[in-house]
Amino acid sequence: MKFLLLCFISCSFFASADIYKCEKNGVVSFTDKPCASSNKEKKPAYITPKYLTFKWGSTACEDLKYWKVAxxxxxxxTSMPFQDTDKHCKYLRENTIVLGVLEKHKYKNIEFGQIQASNGKKYWIELPAVLPITSERTIRPNDWFTDIRDIK
Incomplete structure (x- = not known):
């Protein structure tokens, strides 16, 4: 009984760490350390990324620069606006589980979000294109698999 109580108290202690929401050059990020003094800081944010499933699929780029070019x-x-994304990005299938949204970035009034796939890689997706969210949970699913495919 004492062991269970000790485990519960320990878990509560570690779960209460501050999460800081930082903004730099229009990019919002979350960290367990205070933001650099030049950043806008909201302390603490207490936002935990969730395991999400989106209704729609999207192009998923490891580097945001390919989205900006598109x-x-x-x-x-131009006649082929997605030429760079087709070469350097992947496709996030609909109804697949991701961890996110980790960061957000707005470029020319389009909101992009960074998600993490089950393979550990982080990708930028166009948020309005994948909404609505069809499921969300805070606990990692046992069957977590993100279906990321090559664009052909």
């Missing part, structure tokens, strides 16, 4: 190409009305 947005610029669409704005310039």
């Amino acid at each position: 947005v610029d190409n669409i704005e310039a009305k």
